[in-house]
Amino acid sequence: MDIGLTGTSSAGAHSNSEGRSKRQRVEDDGSMHRQSSPLIDDNDDSDDFDESDSDGELTPAERASRKRKLKAMRKEEKEQRDRNSMLSTMANSHATPKAATALARALQEYVKMLLGVYRKQRSPNPSSSEPSLPEPPTVDEVHAWATQKDAAQKAMLSAPLKPVRFVSRLSLTVGSRYDHRWGSQCEAALAMAGFTRCTFDWNGRPDSAWNTAMTRIILQEWEKCHEAHGTKAFGIIAAENTSANRLEIVRRWCENQAPKFRDQAKMNVMSQTPEGKVQAAQLREMSRTRDRRRRAKTKIHTARQELAQHIFGVNSPEYLLLSHSEVHSEDKVTMTNGSGTRTKTRLEWRSGALDTFVNLVDKAIPGQEIIPRKKARAQAIVDCGAYSSESDLDAFPPQGLQESLVSNAWLDKMSGVAISNLRLGKAEVVDIRKSIQVLTNLMLPRGAAGLGEGSSSTQVPGEGSSSSSGPMMTQ
Known part of the structure; x- marks a missing residue:
C-alpha cells in the first residue's frame, strides 16, 4: 500500500510539474510575443489606435480606415503649424513705408544718384537718354571684395597699401536735389570697404553678403547727409525716419529693380543685330507710350x-x-x-x-x-x-x-x-x-x-x- 501510494503521489507530482512547465512555456511564449511586437513610430504610417476591443483584433477594413484617419489628423496638424508660423511671421514683420512718402523718395533718389540712374531726359534720340542700371558684380569682383581684408593685412606687412580704383557713375550734368559732394563721400566709403563700383547683385538674394554690405554703407552715408541737413528738399517726417524703415525701403527698391534689369539685359542682347535694334526701339517706344498714358490718366x-x-x-x-x-x-x-x-x-x-x-x-x-x-x-x-x-x-x-x-x-x-x-x-x-x-x-x-x-x-x-x-x- 505504501509503495502504491508513493507511486501514485509521485506520478501525480510528476504530472503536476509537467502541467506547470507547459503553462510556464505558454506564458513565456506569450510574453516573448508581446515583447517582439514593433513599436509605433509617429513618422511612419503604422496603425496608431487604442486596442480596446474585447478580442484585440481588427479587420483589414478597420485598419485601413484608422490609418486614413491618422493621416488626415497628421495633415491637419501640419497645416495648423504652417498657419501659425505664417501668422507669426506676419505679426513680426515690419510694415514698409509706401513709395510715395518723403523718406522713400529721398532714399530712392540717393541710391539712383550713386548708381547713375536719373530721370528720362527729353532728347531727339530717346535711346541715348534711356536710364540703365549698372551691371551686377562679377564673380571675380565678389571674390576680390570678400578677400580684400586678408589681402590688405598681408600688404601692410609687405608693402604700402594700394588704393582701390573706384569706377564712379556720378553725373555732373544731370541735376539732383542732393549736393554732389554727398555722392562723392559715399563712393569714398565704398572704396574704403573694398568695392570697385556702386552696384547691386540684381540676380542674387537681397540678403547676400554683397547687397547687405552695399546697403549698410549707403544708409550710413545717407544718415550723415540727413544729419547735415542735406535732405531738406524732401520734407522728411521725423517719425518715419527709423533704421528699420530705411532698410526696408532700400531693400524693396532693389527687389523691384531686378525684373527691370532682366528686361534691360534682353534689350542689350536684342540690339546686337540691325533687326534687333529696330525691334528694341519699338519696344522702348511702346513702354514710354504706356507710361505717358498712365501718367495722363492719373x-x-x-x-x-x-x-x-x-x-x-x-x-x-x-x-x-x-x-x-x-x-x-x-x-x-x-x-x-x-x-x-x-x-x-x-x-x-x-x-x-x-x-x-x-x-x-x-x-x-x-x-x-x-x-x-x-x-x-x-x-x-x-x-x-x-x-x-x-x-x-x-x-x-x-x-x-x-x-x-x-x-x-x-x-x-x-x-x-x-x-x-x-x-x-x-x-x-x-x-x-x-x-x-x-x-x-x-x-x-x-x-x-x-x-x-x-x-x-x-x-x-x-x-x-x-x-x-x-x-x-x-x-
Missing part, C-alpha cells in the same frame, strides 16, 4: 476727384463715382515724323448722361483757377484733343455701378454672363440729372445762373442716347 483722375470733392463733398455719390479708375479713359498718342498727336479714346459703355457729367467736370477744372499759370496747366491736363476713330472695346464699367449710367446699346452687345458678373445696381444712387444741373449752373455767368436754376424742364444733353452720339462723348 493726372486727370486726380483733377476730377478734387473738383468733385470741392463741389459735392468727399462723401458724395459723385465723388465715389469718379473714384473708380474704370470711369476714366486713357488718351492715345499717335507718333508721326517724330511728333505726337494726342487723341481721346471712347468708352462705349458710358451712357450719354455720364459722358455729359464728365465733360462738364473737365470744363470746370480749368474754370475754377484764377491764376493764369495754374489755369493753363489745368487746361493742359483736360485737353486731350479730338476723338480717335477707334474705341476701347476691352473697357468695362466697374462692378456694382449704377445700371442707368451704362449705355443700353453697349449692354445689348454684351453676353448675359458678362452682365451678370458686373452686378450692376438698380438703385439710383447718383442723381445724374441733378449733378449735371449743378455743374451747368456753376458754369453759367452769375446773372444767368438764377435763370438756369428756375428752368425746371431743362433737357439733359445726351440723355437716352448711346455713348457713340458724338459731341457728348468725352474722355
Whole structure:
C-alpha cells in the first residue's frame, strides 16, 4: 500500500510539474510575443489606435480606415503649424513705408544718384537718354571684395597699401536735389570697404553678403547727409525716419529693380543685330507710350476727384463715382515724323448722361483757377484733343455701378454672363440729372445762373442716347 501510494503521489507530482512547465512555456511564449511586437513610430504610417476591443483584433477594413484617419489628423496638424508660423511671421514683420512718402523718395533718389540712374531726359534720340542700371558684380569682383581684408593685412606687412580704383557713375550734368559732394563721400566709403563700383547683385538674394554690405554703407552715408541737413528738399517726417524703415525701403527698391534689369539685359542682347535694334526701339517706344498714358490718366483722375470733392463733398455719390479708375479713359498718342498727336479714346459703355457729367467736370477744372499759370496747366491736363476713330472695346464699367449710367446699346452687345458678373445696381444712387444741373449752373455767368436754376424742364444733353452720339462723348 505504501509503495502504491508513493507511486501514485509521485506520478501525480510528476504530472503536476509537467502541467506547470507547459503553462510556464505558454506564458513565456506569450510574453516573448508581446515583447517582439514593433513599436509605433509617429513618422511612419503604422496603425496608431487604442486596442480596446474585447478580442484585440481588427479587420483589414478597420485598419485601413484608422490609418486614413491618422493621416488626415497628421495633415491637419501640419497645416495648423504652417498657419501659425505664417501668422507669426506676419505679426513680426515690419510694415514698409509706401513709395510715395518723403523718406522713400529721398532714399530712392540717393541710391539712383550713386548708381547713375536719373530721370528720362527729353532728347531727339530717346535711346541715348534711356536710364540703365549698372551691371551686377562679377564673380571675380565678389571674390576680390570678400578677400580684400586678408589681402590688405598681408600688404601692410609687405608693402604700402594700394588704393582701390573706384569706377564712379556720378553725373555732373544731370541735376539732383542732393549736393554732389554727398555722392562723392559715399563712393569714398565704398572704396574704403573694398568695392570697385556702386552696384547691386540684381540676380542674387537681397540678403547676400554683397547687397547687405552695399546697403549698410549707403544708409550710413545717407544718415550723415540727413544729419547735415542735406535732405531738406524732401520734407522728411521725423517719425518715419527709423533704421528699420530705411532698410526696408532700400531693400524693396532693389527687389523691384531686378525684373527691370532682366528686361534691360534682353534689350542689350536684342540690339546686337540691325533687326534687333529696330525691334528694341519699338519696344522702348511702346513702354514710354504706356507710361505717358498712365501718367495722363492719373493726372486727370486726380483733377476730377478734387473738383468733385470741392463741389459735392468727399462723401458724395459723385465723388465715389469718379473714384473708380474704370470711369476714366486713357488718351492715345499717335507718333508721326517724330511728333505726337494726342487723341481721346471712347468708352462705349458710358451712357450719354455720364459722358455729359464728365465733360462738364473737365470744363470746370480749368474754370475754377484764377491764376493764369495754374489755369493753363489745368487746361493742359483736360485737353486731350479730338476723338480717335477707334474705341476701347476691352473697357468695362466697374462692378456694382449704377445700371442707368451704362449705355443700353453697349449692354445689348454684351453676353448675359458678362452682365451678370458686373452686378450692376438698380438703385439710383447718383442723381445724374441733378449733378449735371449743378455743374451747368456753376458754369453759367452769375446773372444767368438764377435763370438756369428756375428752368425746371431743362433737357439733359445726351440723355437716352448711346455713348457713340458724338459731341457728348468725352474722355
